[in-house]
Amino acid sequence: DFNYALENDIKPAFGRSDESLNKFLDGELLIYGSEVQKILEYGDLLVTQAKNPQSRTGLVRAVLAGAPQSGVSRLAAEIARRSDFPFVRVVSNGDMVGFSETAKCAALRKAFDDAKRSKMSVLLIDDVEQLVDYTPVGPRFSNLVLKALVVLLKEPVPKDHRLLILATSSDRAFLREFGLLNAFGHLIDVPQLTKWEHVMNVVTEADTFSREEIQKLRYQLEQLFDKNLHFGIGIKRLLDLIDLSRQCDEGYRGTELFERLEMLALSL
Amino acid sequence: DFNYALENDIKPAFGRSDESLNKFLDGELLIYGSEVQKILEYGDLLVTQAKNPQSRTGLVRAVLAGAPQSGVSRLAAEIARRSDFPFVRVVSNGDMVGFSETAKCAALRKAFDDAKRSKMSVLLIDDVEQLVDYTPVGPRFSNLVLKALVVLLKEPVPKDHRLLILATSSDRAFLREFGLLNAFGHLIDVPQLTKWEHVMNVVTEADTFSREEIQKLRYQLEQLFDKNLHFGIGIKRLLDLIDLSRQCDEGYRGTELFERLEMLALSL
Amino acid sequence: DFNYALENDIKPAFGRSDESLNKFLDGELLIYGSEVQKILEYGDLLVTQAKNPQSRTGLVRAVLAGAPQSGVSRLAAEIARRSDFPFVRVVSNGDMVGFSETAKCAALRKAFDDAKRSKMSVLLIDDVEQLVDYTPVGPRFSNLVLKALVVLLKEPVPKDHRLLILATSSDRAFLREFGLLNAFGHLIDVPQLTKWEHVMNVVTEADTFSREEIQKLRYQLEQLFDKNLHFGIGIKRLLDLIDLSRQCDEGYRGTELFERLEMLALSL
Amino acid sequence: DFNYALENDIKPAFGRSDESLNKFLDGELLIYGSEVQKILEYGDLLVTQAKNPQSRTGLVRAVLAGAPQSGVSRLAAEIARRSDFPFVRVVSNGDMVGFSETAKCAALRKAFDDAKRSKMSVLLIDDVEQLVDYTPVGPRFSNLVLKALVVLLKEPVPKDHRLLILATSSDRAFLREFGLLNAFGHLIDVPQLTKWEHVMNVVTEADTFSREEIQKLRYQLEQLFDKNLHFGIGIKRLLDLIDLSRQCDEGYRGTELFERLEMLALSL
Amino acid sequence: DFNYALENDIKPAFGRSDESLNKFLDGELLIYGSEVQKILEYGDLLVTQAKNPQSRTGLVRAVLAGAPQSGVSRLAAEIARRSDFPFVRVVSNGDMVGFSETAKCAALRKAFDDAKRSKMSVLLIDDVEQLVDYTPVGPRFSNLVLKALVVLLKEPVPKDHRLLILATSSDRAFLREFGLLNAFGHLIDVPQLTKWEHVMNVVTEADTFSREEIQKLRYQLEQLFDKNLHFGIGIKRLLDLIDLSRQCDEGYRGTELFERLEMLALSL
Amino acid sequence: DFNYALENDIKPAFGRSDESLNKFLDGELLIYGSEVQKILEYGDLLVTQAKNPQSRTGLVRAVLAGAPQSGVSRLAAEIARRSDFPFVRVVSNGDMVGFSETAKCAALRKAFDDAKRSKMSVLLIDDVEQLVDYTPVGPRFSNLVLKALVVLLKEPVPKDHRLLILATSSDRAFLREFGLLNAFGHLIDVPQLTKWEHVMNVVTEADTFSREEIQKLRYQLEQLFDKNLHFGIGIKRLLDLIDLSRQCDEGYRGTELFERLEMLALSL
Ligand SMILES: Nc1ncnc2c1ncn2[C@@H]1O[C@H](COP(=O)(O)OP(=O)(O)OP(=O)(O)O)[C@@H](O)[C@H]1O
Ligand SMILES: Nc1ncnc2c1ncn2[C@@H]1O[C@H](COP(=O)(O)OP(=O)(O)OP(=O)(O)O)[C@@H](O)[C@H]1O
Ligand SMILES: Nc1ncnc2c1ncn2[C@@H]1O[C@H](COP(=O)(O)OP(=O)(O)OP(=O)(O)O)[C@@H](O)[C@H]1O
Ligand SMILES: Nc1ncnc2c1ncn2[C@@H]1O[C@H](COP(=O)(O)OP(=O)(O)OP(=O)(O)O)[C@@H](O)[C@H]1O
Ligand SMILES: Nc1ncnc2c1ncn2[C@@H]1O[C@H](COP(=O)(O)OP(=O)(O)OP(=O)(O)O)[C@@H](O)[C@H]1O
Ligand SMILES: Nc1ncnc2c1ncn2[C@@H]1O[C@H](COP(=O)(O)OP(=O)(O)OP(=O)(O)O)[C@@H](O)[C@H]1O
Ligand SMILES: [Mg+2]
Ligand SMILES: [Mg+2]
Ligand SMILES: [Mg+2]
Ligand SMILES: [Mg+2]
Ligand SMILES: [Mg+2]
Ligand SMILES: [Mg+2]
Structure with a gap:
């Protein structure tokens, strides 16, 4: 059951994500065009809002979306790195291969709980489609994990705590149809190199x-x-x-x- | 099984919802137009009916529906707050992340049972679509939870007890197609700011x-x-x-x- | 498994339905038009047939169908009350919230068995759509419970025993498509107030x-x-x-x- | 599992079907037209073939199909009664309410095994649609039970044993689409009264x-x-x-x- | 689980198939036309290839397909009989009534393993559609068993061992759509009597x-x-x-x- | 559960794949046309990249796709053989007949883990469609295994380790629709003999x-x-x-x- 899953399936696997961002940050970032610059600035504005104690809410959310292989994960990680928040947590499907839906939900909840326990944290959710096991043929997806994600994105943080949630996606249509655009609020477009x-x-x-x-x-x-x-x-x-x-x-x-x-x- | 789920999965999680309405009531309510005023008046009329010992029935139900982010939950909470009923219970999907369908049904039943045990109570069901794990793609939803909700909404309250059920929704079409308009009886429209x-x-x-x-x-x-x-x-x-x-x-x-x-x- | 479900899930819940009809019989019946009168007469004829020891069969079945909120349950209960049969059993989904399909089948079978054990009984099955967890979107329903119902409706009663089965429904199309019109034999239309x-x-x-x-x-x-x-x-x-x-x-x-x-x- | 199901779920329930045909044989048979007479003659021919030790095979199969309520079960039972075979076994869904698919398959296999163990037997399978839990909406059915039935119908009887299988159905289209016409070989039409x-x-x-x-x-x-x-x-x-x-x-x-x-x- | 299934469900049932071909070989074969003759010759050629130690591979596969009741199983059995291979194994759905998908896969694997252990064997797979629980309505089938079959058909035999796999089918479209034509390689058409x-x-x-x-x-x-x-x-x-x-x-x-x-x- | 599956179901079965490539390498390779030559050269280039310590990444991936029976597996094995990598691991559905989805995911993860543990390895994934239990009718496939594969293909290798992943497929449309073209990066076409x-x-x-x-x-x-x-x-x-x-x-x-x-x- 749920608690059992929490104890047994998750801890070892999730240990890895605590090494945090490094797996996305190999090599120097190339700012090959002004679009990249603008993405970083948008990111900085959100970081400022998340940090500011006068903000209406301690919870800021955004999703970066671009074609596959367009460096989406790298840019999200870059924004997280620049934020200088003391606690950074990465949630990625690679740590949950073969998990049951329930175990995935438990892992998600744990990641959110950990992030909220810390006073200032960034939560990076890499590849939301993969997280909810989305395949366009059918389509198939884990409704349980999707709903857990939507609900967790909405839950307020404790008073005086600050949480910046950054997600990546490679399918804008998916975000719209599954109600994630509303759940994230901010959508940051990551383009391909087109010049x-x-x-x-x-x-x-x-x-x-x-x-x-x-x-x-x-x-x-x-x-x-x-x-x-x-x-x-x-x-x-x-x-x-x-x-x-x-x-x-x-x-x-x-x-x-x-x-x-x-x-x-x-x-x- | 059912009773086990009731004991183990639910209690701790549901403890949180007893802090009740506060998570929806941050900051002052802005009455930015007459529409907001009318919604509050409709709410007051329902509260009067629920309180009146001469009413035909001790059970009054309504659902507030508006686009996402239009302040639906805030308004439902406001009506509940103004009612001054001694017992207020909030049911929200945030307390049930990763629950099995059976556990959700048990949690629902418990919430209704608790509310009916008290002489005068308000039950606020936030985001019914999320509660039944509704995703328009497919569409997917938990039929078991939906049916539990429909049935529980219909069950009479004990003699001389009074129960006001307020729900929120961000999808009117969902309410109609899934038979919830009939189950709730009253539908209160919450508009966006359009002027x-x-x-x-x-x-x-x-x-x-x-x-x-x-x-x-x-x-x-x-x-x-x-x-x-x-x-x-x-x-x-x-x-x-x-x-x-x-x-x-x-x-x-x-x-x-x-x-x-x-x-x-x-x-x- | 089945017997376990019978013992554990069902008895306490079903205890409530033994208080029988009262929950449907609040307030005086209003005969607001001749249609209501005719429905009651049809009911009386079926009661006579069920009682008459010279009838071909000791098993009489009918379903009352009308739009939601048109007083269908009240009228079925009224016919049951007027029958003066010593044993009246109500089967309603409200007593089975969150039951597994198997447990529901067991509960159904028990209700029929109880009713047949008594020499003269009425079995009131309220809201057959809800009983089989029917949702028109999809459509979804519990095929196991539906088939259990169809089969139980057909099983003969013991010699010299008399059983009147009254059901209610709010969806005539459902009854036709799912083969329940044939299973019940008699269909009694309950109209809305249209004058x-x-x-x-x-x-x-x-x-x-x-x-x-x-x-x-x-x-x-x-x-x-x-x-x-x-x-x-x-x-x-x-x-x-x-x-x-x-x-x-x-x-x-x-x-x-x-x-x-x-x-x-x-x-x- | 399978053997467990065989021991626990089935025996008591199936005990009832050993009282055999009587539940279908209440009152005298009315031969209201020549069609009824012809059906009985067709039945007699099949009985002769099943009995004849010179037949190519000891296994004769037929299905009687007619609209609901057209006396199909009665006629199948009549043919079985007239056959004077010492062993008659009835398989009907009424004895399997709420059974799991596996338990149903086990029950089916047991019925066929019993019938084959006896030197001369009739196996009456009432209402094949119900047996495979068929509902036209969807359509839904138990593929496992259907396949078990198809396979069991084909399995040869032991040398010198004789088995007559009679089934009833209320949906000819179902028989054709699900490959049962071929599995049974003989189709006997039971008409309504049309004059x-x-x-x-x-x-x-x-x-x-x-x-x-x-x-x-x-x-x-x-x-x-x-x-x-x-x-x-x-x-x-x-x-x-x-x-x-x-x-x-x-x-x-x-x-x-x-x-x-x-x-x-x-x-x- | 898998091994358990292997031990408990399968052995007794599969014992029967060791009596091998006899159930298909009752009475003399009628060669009612030249088509039958040609089928037998095709079979003999495949047998020669399977036997020949100079063949590229020790694994020869073919499927016989014809309308239901056209004598397909009889002809496949005839080819197997004429081959004079010392080991003949029959796999047929009749030995697996009510098996779970996993148990079926285990039974299949066991049949193939047995056949490969012997130096020269024939494996007769009767009625592949039934083996994978295929029903055209839906369509429904056991994907697990289908995939097990496809994979097992491809696995090479041990060095110097010879295996002839003969299957029967009553639905050519099924073979094509489910990728079995490629998996078998040789397709032998069995006609009806059309003159x-x-x-x-x-x-x-x-x-x-x-x-x-x-x-x-x-x-x-x-x-x-x-x-x-x-x-x-x-x-x-x-x-x-x-x-x-x-x-x-x-x-x-x-x-x-x-x-x-x-x-x-x-x-x- | 997962770890249990890892221990019990997988080890014995996977032992076989350690004999590695030999089952694909029977007989001499025929270079019947320049297309075959070019495929081998493409393979060699990828091998060079995988070996080169100056490459950006230690992970090189490619999929060979051609019609069924066109020698795809043979060519992938040939490239792997020529690479002279010390560790070669074959993942093929033949070693996983009847595995549960979870067991398959565990087996996949183990294969990737093993390959990454070694300093230089080749991982040959034969027949990806079969691995994910793909059947075009429906279509049916194991979403869990597919998602595990996609995720594992993306996970980086440890520093200074080198991994060449070669897969085969017989359905290019499948690769595109299920997002595997992006996951593999390189697609190598294997033609039939068309001259x-x-x-x-x-x-x-x-x-x-x-x-x-x-x-x-x-x-x-x-x-x-x-x-x-x-x-x-x-x-x-x-x-x-x-x-x-x-x-x-x-x-x-x-x-x-x-x-x-x-x-x-x-x-x-
Ligand atoms: N702007 C950049 N400058 C330098 N390197 C980059 C840049 N963007 C991405 N990369 C490099 O490309 C590789 C992959 O990038 P990344 O994982 O962000 O891509 P992605 O769009 O998330 O791909 P996928 O669709 O596979 O998830 C990484 O090694 C990363 O270092
Ligand atoms: N009329 C209002 N006056 C002041 N603040 C409001 C008003 N309505 C909503 N808010 C504020 O907006 C925030 C979100 O409102 P609320 O949760 O009611 O929106 P919602 O429509 O339920 O959104 P969602 O679609 O995400 O459920 C809360 O912080 C609340 O205080
Ligand atoms: N003819 C009547 N005279 C007086 N009161 C009535 C009459 N019909 C229904 N009522 C009252 O209306 C209420 C609901 O009636 P009932 O439960 O029969 O409606 P229903 O059609 O079954 O509704 P639903 O669609 O919700 O099942 C009850 O309180 C009942 O007393
Ligand atoms: N030819 C007949 N003569 C006299 N009574 C008959 C005749 N046919 C049917 N009956 C009576 O009708 C009743 C139901 O018949 P039966 O069960 O055969 O109908 P059915 O077509 O199988 O109905 P269903 O569709 O409900 O299965 C029985 O009581 C039976 O005695
Ligand atoms: N050519 C033949 N000569 C003599 N008897 C035959 C011939 N073909 C079939 N039979 C007989 O017909 C009966 C059934 O044949 P068989 O089982 O091969 O048919 P089938 O096509 O496999 O049928 P099904 O579609 O039911 O599987 C057997 O008793 C067999 O002996
Ligand atoms: N180029 C070649 N030269 C010599 N033999 C070959 C060649 N290609 C394939 N073969 C032989 O053909 C047989 C099957 O080849 P292989 O398994 O590669 O085919 P495949 O395309 O993977 O088939 P499948 O679609 O069944 O997976 C093997 O015995 C192999 O030795
Ligand atoms: Mg990425
Ligand atoms: Mg809300
Ligand atoms: Mg009612
Ligand atoms: Mg009948
Ligand atoms: Mg056959
Ligand atoms: Mg291959």
Whole structure:
């Protein structure tokens, strides 16, 4: 039952999430465009509100949503890191593989309870769709976990305590249809890289390509984005492709990268 | 089983709801328009009927329904507070996170039993959709809890006992389709703020904006509501936005608030 | 399991239903029109058949169906009361909140067994839809309980025993689609009040309005029913509205009642 | 589990079915038309085949299907009675109220095993739809029980043993869609009474009406069936209506019966 | 759990299937047309491949599919019998009535394990639809058992062991939609008797009809098949009808048979 | 529960998969066309990335997808073999027949944990559709296992550890709809043999046909592929057909093979 689940299934698994944000914060953050800057500023405003003792409420909530692989989790973690709140708690489905619905609800409740016990805390809920076991085919999802989440998001914090809840999602339609937009209040859009300048900003930082290759890539990408107006690529996938092309011999890397980007653009 | 659930899962959790209404009653009630006044009067009439020993029945039921964030729970709590009934019991999904359906039914039955044991009581059922774990996708809901609710709403109170049941809902269609309109009898509509005068009434009370800002906001809002005839905003969201704009430096707050309201109006 | 459920879940709860019919029989029965009279006569004929030792079978079944709040349960209880059968058993969902499907089946079987053990009995099954946990959305229902009911309705009574089964329902379509019309055999229609004369018969009995108010109501209602040809109101709701208007000061009650009736008619 | 279910749930309940056919055989069989005669002859042919030691197989199967209340069970029981087989076993849902699917399968298997152990037996399976908990809404049914039935119907009998399986059903479409027509092989149609001569044959036997009433009924019924070409009534319902009209005073019974038949015909 | 199920539910039931093929092999095989001959030859080729130590794989799989009652099981058993493999194992739903899905999977795995342990074996899986509890309404089926079957069909046999898997099915669409055509590889079509010559071949062998009757039947059947171009009858049903007509007195049997065949043809 | 499942259900079964790749590597690999060569090169590039200590991440993932029987598993195993990683772990549904969903999740987690514990490992997940019990009818699948897989694919490896995950699938649409394309990142297409040259490459290697037969087959296949532009055959099925034709006497084998290929082409 519930309490049993709380004791046995959860503690060991959740121990891991106490190491907190580090798994999302590998490498330096690339601010490849003004959109990234604006997201960080929105985050800072929410942090200010959460911290301010004169705020109407000690509970501030927001969800960051973007396409898969667009760096959503990284940005949420960045906002949490910058907040300098003493207690940061990460809830992620990776710590709950194979949990029963009841055990998941218990884990969720525990995470919220822990966060509220501390005077100032951030709760980062990574990938809400995965948390509620959402699959668009059917659709299938755990209604029990979804409802637990909605209810816990609404419960007030103790007097004088402050809680900032940040969640990530890769499906805006899901948030709307399942009533989570209302439950979170603030929605922060995380875009893909949709301009060649963005991509070049990342390419230049990559320490992988020779000057000539960069030159050529700039020209090629300008053409590519001109021809494919709706083309966009997530930061995570772009970094992966750069990494893959680094496996090629020097001199061939720029071509390798461009060919894979072109293939992506065509397959849209 | 049932009795076990009653003993173990419920008592501790439900202990909290005995602190009763306070979690809904933070800050002063703003009567931003005549609609709010009328709702309170309807509430008072029902309270009179519930109290009157000459009434046909000792059981009076009503449900308040409005869009999310429109202050529904606050108003239901206000009516309960004004009733001056000695016993007030709140049933809310927040106390039942992760409960099994059976445990929820047991908790419901206990709440009704407690309320009927007392000579005069108010039972406030917050967010009936959440109580029955309703999700419009599917749709999913707990039929067992729904049926328990419908049946408990119909059961008569003991002779000479008086019970006023107040519920809140954020989905009128749900109430109709699931047979709850008939089960409650009285439906009280809670509107959003749909006139600039309403919004200004709240803005003026907020102790946040300078006189000039208020002047300017009045003008801007008149325009905004004129252009967007169907625009409305819940009182809760409005208060949140005012609170967020208060984080800005003085002088910039009016602009911040208006920009966010404008964005909302456009996204409709 | 089954026997365990029989012992533990059921007895205490079902004890209550032995106080039998009284919960349905509060106040005097109003025969507000000839339709009510005819229903009672139909009931009497079935009682005669059930009693007559020369009948082909000792088992007579009927279901009363009408819109919600139209006094269906009251009329079924009235027929049962008039039968003067020594044993009357009420089966109602209110005694089974949160029961498992198996426990419900066991409770049903026990009710039928008890009724058949006695030489002459009436079994009143209130609100069959609720008994089988029917919700039109989905639709959802307990197939196990439904099938138990259908089967139990068909099982013959012991030789020389007499059993009259009376059920109530608020959804004729439900009865047809789920094969209950055939299972019950007799269907007794309970109408709403659809003529101003009916309403006036109730109003006059109510001891609430002054003579002038009654005069005026008669005129207003005639107009109302003339304009809204399909308007009808259940007796239960009408009595509730009269009761609510009684909370107003004398002289204002007639207006209060009429306004609420008018609102109902318009919302159709 | 399975064996446990076999021991505990089933034996007592199934004890009753050993009293066998009597519950279906109350009163004399009325052969109200040639259709009834032909059904009995078809039954006799199957009995001959089942008995004949030169038959290819010792297993003969048939299902009788007709509208509800058309005397299907009575006719199946009649064929079983006439067969003079020493062992007759009745399987009916009435003995399994609230059984789990597994317990039902165990009960079915036990019934078939018992029947096969005896050298010559008849197995009467009453109301196959109910046996598999079929409800057309959904549709819902117990797939486990259905599959158990299909498989058991196919299993050969021991050498030199003879088994006649007779089933009843009130829904031919169900039999076809669920593959039971093939599983049974023989389908015997049981019609309603669709001619006034049929009805008169029953009325004359009823010992209820005076000669003048019979005269008048004959004339009225001829008209009724002439006008309502598709009107038909099950023998069970007809006998019930005659029984109900017998509760009236002599002289009024014919009118009572005709009025109820007329109402039925109109409601089609 | 799994192992428990393996020990307790399965062993006794599966003991029966070790008597192997005999239940399918009653009476002599009738080769009523060249189609039957070709099926047997296809079977022999597969047997040769399975036996040949130079084959690429020791695992050969095929499914025989035909309309219900067309002798599918008989033919699969015949191929198995002719193979002269020392170990023959039959898996059929009749041995698993009321098994849980897990117990069925365990039984399946055991059957495959047994068959693979022996150096040369045939595994006959009768009626795959029934094995996976398939009902087209819904459709319903046991996904767990289906997946177990698909996976087990793919698992290689131990080195130098030989396994021939023969299955039967009465629904080709089922095989295709559920991915079983690919899992089996070889599909062998079993037709109905669709020519009067086929039927006459069976009739002549039947030792039931006089020469004149055979003469007349030949003429009548020629007409019947000419008029009903799509008429076909399964061998099993044909043998049953011949058997039924044998119950009539000599001289009437030919007419009886023809009338029943004619009725079948018309009901198509 | 979970840990129990981990201990009892899984260990013995999973022992088998430690013999690792051998069950997929029978016989020499046929590189029947340049497509096969390119797949191996893509695999090698991924292996290089996975091995390179300078890669951004120690986790590389790819899925090979092709029609059933097209040699997908063989190619994935080949890439794994060539990688020369010290630890290779195979996850395949064949080791989990009849497992509960929870046990499957536990087995999956264990496989990932084992692979991550080792410094350099390959994890081969054969047949992802089968792993999640996917059946297109319904569709049915184990959402719990699917979500466990998605989550485990995303979890980072320990610092300095290297993990290459290779999966196979026979349904590209499945991968897209269930979000697995994003979860794997790299998709490697495995084609069927769609040119007569491909087929001839295999036929020539087969050591089965005489020179004349090969000559004739070349001519016939050219015609066949010319006429049936969309015809393609999986390598596995082709090898099976060659093997079957080898059962015929020499001289007849070419004809046998061609006839079966022709039948396949026509049935498209
Ligand atoms: N702006 C950035 N600058 C540098 N690295 C980034 C940035 N955004 C993401 N990354 C890197 O990309 C990787 C994945 O990012 P992240 O987990 O945030 O993506 P995601 O959108 O959450 O992906 P998913 O859809 O898989 O959840 C991480 O290694 C992270 O360091
Ligand atoms: N009329 C009001 N005057 C002042 N404050 C109000 C008023 N209505 C609501 N609030 C404040 O707004 C907040 C939320 O209100 P409430 O919980 O009633 O909203 P709700 O409509 O129930 O929202 P939800 O849809 O989330 O349930 C509370 O802090 C409450 O104090
Ligand atoms: N004919 C009547 N005369 C007087 N009072 C009546 C009459 N019918 C119903 N009532 C009163 O109305 C109330 C509710 O009636 P009842 O329970 O029969 O309604 P119902 O149609 O069963 O309602 P529901 O749809 O809620 O089950 C009872 O208090 C009963 O006394
Ligand atoms: N041909 C008949 N002659 C006399 N009585 C009959 C005849 N057929 C049915 N009855 C009587 O009608 C009653 C019900 O018949 P039976 O149970 O066979 O009907 P049924 O069609 O099985 O009904 P159901 O649809 O409820 O199962 C029994 O009392 C039986 O005696
Ligand atoms: N070719 C045949 N020659 C002689 N008898 C046959 C032949 N085919 C089938 N039979 C007989 O018909 C009966 C049933 O055959 P079988 O079980 O193979 O049919 P089936 O197609 O599997 O039927 P089902 O659809 O019920 O599974 C058996 O008694 C068998 O002996
Ligand atoms: N390129 C190849 N060269 C030689 N043999 C091959 C080749 N590809 C596959 N095979 C052989 O075909 C057989 C099956 O191949 P494999 O299991 O890879 O097919 P698959 O596409 O995974 O099939 P399935 O759809 O059943 O999973 C194996 O015996 C394998 O040795
Ligand atoms: Mg993420
Ligand atoms: Mg609320
Ligand atoms: Mg009622
Ligand atoms: Mg019957
Ligand atoms: Mg068969
Ligand atoms: Mg494979």
